[in-house]
Amino acid sequence: MIKKFLDKLMGKSTPGTSGGKPHFGKREEVPATVHGINPELVDRRAAEVVATLKQAGYEAYIVGGAVRDLLLGLRPKDFDVATNATPEQVKGLFRRAFIIGKRFRIVHVVHGRGREHEVIEVSTFRAYLDNAAAGQVTGNEKTSKAQLSGMQHAVDASGRVLRDNVWGPQDEDATRRDFTVNAMYYDPVSQIVVDYHKGIQDAKKKTLRMIGDPATRYREDPVRIIRAVRFAAKLSGLGFTIDSKTAAPLVQSQALLADVPQSRMFDEMLKLLQTGHSLASVEQLRKLGMARGIYPLLDVAVERADTPFVKAALIDTDRRVNEGKPVAPSFLLACVLWEDVRSGWELRLNQRQHPLPALQDAIDEVFDKRIGDVSGRGKLAADMREIWVMQPRFEKRVGSTPFGMVMQPRFRAGFDFMRLRADVGEVEEALAEWWQDFQTADDERREDLMDQAREEQKARQKAQPVVKRVPRSAAPAPARSPDGQDDAARSAGPAAEGDADGELAGQGDAPKKRRRRRRKPGGGESAGGDNAPASAAAGD
Numbered sequence: 001m002i003k004k005f006l007d008k009l010m011g012k013s014t015p016g017t018s019g020g021k022p023h024f025g026k027r028e029e030v031p032a033t034v035h036g037i038n039p040e041l042v043d044r045r046a047a048e049v050v051a052t053l054k055q056a057g058y059e060a061y062i063v064g065g066a067v068r069d070l071l072l073g074l075r076p077k078d079f080d081v082a083t084n085a086t087p088e089q090v091k092g093l094f095r096r097a098f099i100i101g102k103r104f105r106i107v108h109v110v111h112g113r114g115r116e117h118e119v120i121e122v123s124t125f126r127a128y129l130d131n132a133a134a135g136q137v138t139g140n141e142k143t144s145k146a147q148l149s150g151m152q153h154a155v156d157a158s159g160r161v162l163r164d165n166v167w168g169p170q171d172e173d174a175t176r177r178d179f180t181v182n183a184m185y186y187d188p189v190s191q192i193v194v195d196y197h198k199g200i201q202d203a204k205k206k207t208l209r210m211i212g213d214p215a216t217r218y219r220e221d222p223v224r225i226i227r228a229v230r231f232a233a234k235l236s237g238l239g240f241t242i243d244s245k246t247a248a249p250l251v252q253s254q255a256l257l258a259d260v261p262q263s264r265m266f267d268e269m270l271k272l273l274q275t276g277h278s279l280a281s282v283e284q285l286r287k288l289g290m291a292r293g294i295y296p297l298l299d300v301a302v303e304r305a306d307t308p309f310v311k312a313a314l315i316d317t318d319r320r321v322n323e324g325k326p327v328a329p330s331f332l333l334a335c336v337l338w339e340d341v342r343s344g345w346e347l348r349l350n351q352r353q354h355p356l357p358a359l360q361d362a363i364d365e366v367f368d369k370r371i372g373d374v375s376g377r378g379k380l381a382a383d384m385r386e387i388w389v390m391q392p393r394f395e396k397r398v399g400s401t402p403f404g405m406v407m408q409p410r411f412r413a414g415f416d417f418m419r420l421r422a423d424v425g426e427v428e429e430a431l432a433e434w435w436q437d438f439q440t441a442d443d444e445r446r447e448d449l450m451d452q453a454r455e456e457q458k459a460r461q462k463a464q465p466v467v468k469r470v471p472r473s474a475a476p477a478p479a480r481s482p483d484g485q486d487d488a489a490r491s492a493g494p495a496a497e498g499d500a501d502g503e504l505a506g507q508g509d510a511p512k513k514r515r516r517r518r519r520k521p522g523g524g525e526s527a528g529g530d531n532a533p534a535s536a537a538a539g540d
Contacts, residue, residue: 024128024171025196032191035200037070039191045111046079047188049120054189056093058085059170061185061194068181071203072238081122082185086167090122127168128175171196178217178224179231180209208232209243218249222256226268229288233280251289269298270329276321278314279305297370301336308424310336316420330383331413335420340366341388355392363388383410390414394435397453402446406439415439
């Protein structure tokens with residue numbers, strides 16, 4: 001308390017709070033002999049971007065999580081660059097560079113094309129600004145769009161930063177970053193690490209510590225709450241833990257996430273589940289008391305993470321990410337919501353609805369209930385629907401269906417989904433193995449597989465109990481009413497009465513097999529005859 005009082009008198013303040021000028025930390029240049037970063041782990045294209053900027057006379061460094069991972073001996077998946085060049089100046093130095101973003105304007109420098117392309121994200125050093133002096137709007141990004149268009153630094157009523165595009169020196173840029181281990185700068189040319197907030201020490205102590213007052217920093221950008229969970233999950237395998245002061249306001253600050261745009265929340269949810277440590281993320285959420293309330297769809301994923309099917313999907317997603325294979329959000333979300341689709345589908349089938357319309361209705365209900373407007377009616381939903389609709393079609397292994405299935409663009413996703421279902425015993429293992437063979441087989445082998453499927457189908461049909469129809473001639477006589485007329489004739493109307501009196505008379509109780517007569521071209525049988533068709537008799 002005394003220290004805070006003295007700091008206030010001397011015009012000092014904690015970064016992220018209003019008051020006097022904040023303390024930006026002391027610049028430390030750590031040589032390669034101390035930090036021990038292996039240059040071979042540095043992405044060549046990121047190093048080229050830094051070199052190009054430096055040759056043009058600007059400062060440039062690899063920054064953020066990439067530096068943290070390099071210090072830990074890991075090969076970073078993404079490389080970001082920070083510079084004192086403005087976005088326009090950066091764009092002018094590279095042939096394929098694009099300025100993106102509104103809240104934070106950055107440049108994407110693109111190398112290569114197609115699936116082999118790589119994006120290096122380049123940001124300009126940002127100034128530390130007291131948010132109490134920022135322009136304030138009463139609404140959010142959408143409702144205050146016109147007002148925000150002319151602002152470079154703006155916050156909403158809760159203190160959340162909506163615009164932060166004021167450039168400044170490197171020490172201020174470091175202060176406005178979130179965690180100390182993410183606020184270091186590495187120059188691949190000189191191999192020096194620049195550290196302002198003891199990030200190297202925290203990396204050695206395996207501690208995640210927020211720069212400045214944690215509660216204030218969460219209020220500035222509530223997504224930092226999710227980032228804290230994600231980094232703790234990612235680094236938990238290396239023994240990292242969240243600093244107690246950084247963790248203390250997390251649960252209390254969680255309500256701030258309600259003001260974050262849904263599209264951004266959706267993206268942050270995917271980062272938790274699709275960056276190679278989804279199970280660890282679920283564990284961290286539960287450990288921190290944040291298993292519910294961050295985002296509705298994330299709540300469902302956490303709730304079902306221990307069920308066999310969803311757990312298998314999360315494990316498979318982590319495996320693919322760590323093997324460098326692509327993952328699609330549609331697949332994982334289809335797994336998370338399959339329980340809802342399946343239960344809704346079964347309910348409709350029990351109501352005697354046709355299978356395919358019943359499945360489509362169940363899917364529509366799940367989209368309305370679980371996904372809403374966030375990507376729920378775009379490509380994501382279309383891919384999820386295709387995965388689900390494909391499942392009953394895997395049961396059809398004869399005719400043209402198998403050939404059409406393997407030609408579908410989303411076949412592999414649908415098959416992988418069915419493969420997981422087989423792994424947890426929801427469908428037969430033999431079915432998954434058949435489709436595994438069929439998709440890679442040549443035409444001759446495919447015909448053999450289809451013959452095998454036909455034989456299996458015949459065997460199942462023989463094994464099923466046969467329900468025999470009772471011939472009409474052997475059917476029991478209709479019940480007779482007291483006046484001698486059978487109940488069937490009584491309920492059938494005049495035509496049946498004619499049949500009963502004519503054809504059944506003198507036949508005893510055994511009903512005679514009725515014959516259908518063709519109508520004559522000239523108008524057919526006489527309407528008054530005993531054997532007149534029921535429709536004609538009824539018409540008279």
